[in-house]
Amino acid sequence: MYNEMDLDKIDINAEPPTEEPARQYYFMAKCREWVREFEKKNGRRPTACTQTFGCQMNARDSEKLSGILSLCGFAETTEEEADFVIYNTCTVRENANSRVYGRLGYLHNLKKKNPDMRIALCGCMMQEPAVVEKLKKSYRFVNLVFGTHNIYKFAELLVQSFETDHMVVDVWDRAEQIVEELPVERKYPFKSGVNIMFGCNNFCSYCIVPYVRGREKSREPKDILREIERLSKDGVVEIMLLGQNVNSYGKTFEPPVTFAQLLQEVEKIDGIERIRFMTSHPKDLSEELITVMAHSKKICRHLHLPLQSGSTRILQAMNRHYSKEMYLELVEKVRNAMPDIAITTDIIVGFPGETEEDFLETMEVVERVGFDSAFTFIYSRRRGTPAADMQEQVPEEIVKDRFDRLLKKVQEIAAQKSEKLTGSVQKVLVESINDHDTSLVTGKMDNNSTVHLPGDARLIGRMVMVRLEECRGFYYYGKLAESR
Ligand code: 5AD
Numbered sequence: 001m002y003n004e005m006d007l008d009k010i011d012i013n014a015e016p017p018t019e020e021p022a023r024q025y026y027f028m029a030k031c032r033e034w035v036r037e038f039e040k041k042n043g044r045r046p047t048a049c050t051q052t053f054g055c056q057m058n059a060r061d062s063e064k065l066s067g068i069l070s071l072c073g074f075a076e077t078t079e080e081e082a083d084f085v086i087y088n089t090c091t092v093r094e095n096a097n098s099r100v101y102g103r104l105g106y107l108h109n110l111k112k113k114n115p116d117m118r119i120a121l122c123g124c125m126m127q128e129p130a131v132v133e134k135l136k137k138s139y140r141f142v143n144l145v146f147g148t149h150n151i152y153k154f155a156e157l158l159v160q161s162f163e164t165d166h167m168v169v170d171v172w173d174r175a176e177q178i179v180e181e182l183p184v185e186r187k188y189p190f191k192s193g194v195n196i197m198f199g200c201n202n203f204c205s206y207c208i209v210p211y212v213r214g215r216e217k218s219r220e221p222k223d224i225l226r227e228i229e230r231l232s233k234d235g236v237v238e239i240m241l242l243g244q245n246v247n248s249y250g251k252t253f254e255p256p257v258t259f260a261q262l263l264q265e266v267e268k269i270d271g272i273e274r275i276r277f278m279t280s281h282p283k284d285l286s287e288e289l290i291t292v293m294a295h296s297k298k299i300c301r302h303l304h305l306p307l308q309s310g311s312t313r314i315l316q317a318m319n320r321h322y323s324k325e326m327y328l329e330l331v332e333k334v335r336n337a338m339p340d341i342a343i344t345t346d347i348i349v350g351f352p353g354e355t356e357e358d359f360l361e362t363m364e365v366v367e368r369v370g371f372d373s374a375f376t377f378i379y380s381r382r383r384g385t386p387a388a389d390m391q392e393q394v395p396e397e398i399v400k401d402r403f404d405r406l407l408k409k410v411q412e413i414a415a416q417k418s419e420k421l422t423g424s425v426q427k428v429l430v431e432s433i434n435d436h437d438t439s440l441v442t443g444k445m446d447n448n449s450t451v452h453l454p455g456d457a458r459l460i461g462r463m464v465m466v467r468l469e470e471c472r473g474f475y476y477y478g479k480l481a482e483s484r
């Protein structure tokens with residue numbers, strides 16, 4: 001594996017290579033020198049803390065940051081009282097930004113106590129010019145700022161920032177290339193995310209993602225398959241294929257490759273027992289995909305299908321390219337092919353111009369579909385998106401009231417749905433010791449529901465059969481039925 005690459009063989013006195021990823025390994029070797037100097041001076045390795053905000057894509061990116069830091073010799077820690085702290089930020093809603101500014105205040109205090117501490121910021125929020133301006137003006141104690149398109153250059157930027165006391169800022173407005181074969185340090189040994197595409201071309205009118213993550217770019221199938229084969233050899237049994245809109249995977253290849261075709265290839269890889277994917281856009285979900293899912297032994301019976309709104313008028317204003325009826329038909333098709341599938345969704349309330357009637361249509365769709373669970377969001381006005389300039393922003397109290405009503409309905413329905421599985425035996429991948437009760441372990445079912453059961457660390461990473469004994473709304477308590 002590249003994680004084990006011998007950095008000491010790299011001549012750091014030579015000129016840096018121009019080719020990637022060799023260039024980055026050169027800088028990792030340089031960074032390792034810096035780490036050794038630190039060790040000599042302080043009698044211990046420097047510590048590094050990577051904090052992730054936001055989605056699964058960011059979580060995967062953070063594993064890449066951690067891979068580089070650990071190959072360079074940093075000791076990873078979850079404590080922010082570290083020698084190096086990096087925040088991988090999100091900007092999808094305004095409160096994500098506010099959290100980062102709040103936490104930066106706390107880091108500033110830590111840095112006052114430890115002036116050698118170094119702070120870096122990366123991720124989606126850094127792609128917003130106004131954010132970078134604010135950091136330059138009011139957060140001078142930050143050492144390094146970079147964006148989503150040059151994350152592969154982390155090692156190089158790290159070395160650059162070690163060589164100066166000034167803030168190093170490197171944010172690109174588009175992706176130049178996808179760099180393969182960089183180190184990764186996975187959070188879980190038995191499951192992993194796998195990027196299949198980057199960026200988004202949909203420009204939903206409320207969403208900042210296309211501006212901060214750039215245009216859609218698919219990874220080559222051979223690179224994806226090779227990565228999954230390696231993960232499988234390394235003990236991974238569950239993978240999550242990641243993209244903002246996985247259903248439009250491979251459209252730009254010549255000849256095109258469909259997402260369903262990719263899934264069929266992934267299915268053939270020995271050792272992988274579960275395949276998940278995220279996120280599907282309803283407008284691009286094909287019959288081919290439904291058929292492939294229905295015939296698959298490995299693809300989980302779970303579909304995350306963001307609805308956003310149940311009103312066709314609002315969906316149009318959101319630039320979603322489907323109507324309420326199209327969404328309902330799609331759900332019916334999926335359920336006809338896979339009656340036991342769990343369908344989950346994202347819903348936004350308070351989009352500009354949303355009337356009580358529009359909102360009631362969302363409530364109606366929620367009821368008719370019967371989502372197994374739903375993430376509900378209050379519309380957040382994102383600068384630079386078309387919706388931010390729309391008239392008729394909905395007053396806060398009205399949005400709050402609708403949000404509460406929606407959440408209540410979503411929870412009621414999810415609880416009814418979950419209750420139906422009580423008493424059944426389900427396959428569960430055990431992921432961790434329970435956070436609150438160490439006599440229990442916590443795992444996930446095929447349909448993504450959480451189960452707690454008696455057990456210890458030996459069960460972690462194992463696929464076991466569990467009888468669901470009690471349903472507590474959106475999670476279960478169970479007992480081992482038999483193990484495999
Ligand atoms: N305001 C509220 N929610 C948003 N989302 C994306 N942009 C916004 C916004 N401006 C939600 C969508 C998307 C999920 C990841 O975040 O529901 O599916």
Ligand code: SF4
Binds near residue numbers: 203209210
């Ligand atoms: Fe945002 Fe729409 Fe792209 Fe999802 S599909 S990332 S909601 S623009």
